[in-house]
Amino acid sequence: MDVKDFYFDLPQELIAQDPLEDRSASRLLVLDKKTGDVKHRIFKDITEYLRPGDCLVINDTKVIPARLFGVKKDTGAKIELLLLKRRENDIWETLVKPGKKAKPGTVIDFGDGLLTGTVLETxxxxxxxIRFSYEGIFEEILDRLGQMPLPPYITHQLKDKNRYQTVYAVHEGSAAAPTAGLHFTKELLKQIEEMGVKIAHVTLHVGLGTFRPVKVENVQEHHMHSEFYMVEESEAKKVNDTKAAGGRVICVGTTSCRTVESASTADGILQAKTGWTDIFIYPGYRFKILDSLITNFHLPESTLVMLxxxxxxxEHILKAYEEAIRERYRFFSFGDAMLITDSEK
Known part of the structure; x- marks a missing residue:
């Protein structure tokens, strides 16, 4: 399977730079996964495609302001840091620019010494x-000094950094937002619950590995970075009860999808689990839990388009993407949404 099989030509001007004022006013392309038929709706119409007895799975991770700007203590040279994942209490795996200035032993000052980082190893x-030293609470210092780690195709910082969080974000730890969830408002979620749809919370801390380009020609040779996930007993029960009763499991975003598929048994039982996953889903994969997916429009040749x-x-996906481009849908993190479902079920 060649990575070029997942290429499509995307006009630059369709990459959304800002979120809409009303989260649920995004457009929604509904794709029938069996027939390839497409309908054009507004996101708040999602309620028309949900039924009592269904279960919506959401990823309640919270993005941390993980981009830090500091200086080398000895020379004053500027260094930019991106927190990727916490290894131990105060030791983080980071992406450093420029890397050549961050040899082991290098000490970096942030916020005039409010936070200090020492490079341990590559x-x-x-x-x-990097091991961090500080006084007080790390998360509070990060909130003061850090910026939201927006994707590289977003060209400016947000006025309101909460717009890069879902309304249900709880557990801090992501380097990127689970962007399909950005379309939901609290009112829309309440309406969905009142319809008799269960809402199950899972957590997957999104790493930048999700968005790394596939650099091998053969898709099967690509290796995903691992990401930390949690599934609580009560939430696994909601999903399993839904499946047992013949309801559908609809995942909000590729991160929720990868969480439930990672934590399930071969015969489709979702387990209460905590761990790391490097699951890579591409054509040929047999889904064990997920029936339908709410997602955004993704980059050409990305692992997300493959999922x-x-x-x-x-063929259905590339044809739907062609139509979305023709209809001037907005792409990527702050763009419009797609519901992939089976209208017969």
Whole structure:
């Protein structure tokens, strides 16, 4: 399977730079995964595609302001840091720019010494392990000094950094938002619950590995970075009860999808689990839990396009993307949404 099989030509002007004022006013492309038929709706119409007895699975991770700007203590040279994942209490795996200035032993000052980082070693892909020193609470210092780690295709900082959080974000730890969830308002979620749809919370701390380009020609040779996830007993029960009663499991975003597929048994029982996953879903994968998916429009040749192609078929996805481009849908993190479902079920 060649990575070029997942290429499509995307006009630059369709990359959304800002979120809409009303989260649920985004457009919604509804794709029938069996027939490839497409309908054009507004996101708040999602209620028309949900039924009592269904279960909506949401990822309640919270993005941390993980981009830090500091200086080398000895030379004053500027250094930019991105927190990727916490290894131990105060030791983080980080992406450092420029990397050549961050040899082991380097000490970096942030916020005039409010936070200090010491480079311990170089790990995979040139990332650095850094031990942080500070007084007080790390998260509060990060909130003061850090910026939201927006994707590189977003060209400016947000006026309101909460717009890069879902309304249900709870557990801090992500380097990127689970962006399909950005379309939901609290009112819309309440309406969905009142319809008799269960809402199950899972947590997957999104790492930048999700968005790394596939650098190998053969898709099967690509390796995903691992990400930490949690599934509580009560939430696994909601999903399993739904399946047992013949209801559908609809995941909000590829991160929720990868969480439930990672934590399930071969015969489709979702387990209460905590751990790390590097699951890579591409065409040929057999879904064990998920029936339908709410997702955004993804980058060409990305692992995320491969995941949605596993669910609906590459031809259906690329045809739907062609139509979305023709209809001037907005793409990527702050863009419009797609519901991949089976209208017969």
């Amino acid at each position: 790990v995979d892909d040139g990332n650095r392990l 949605v192609s596993a669910l609906a078929g590459r």
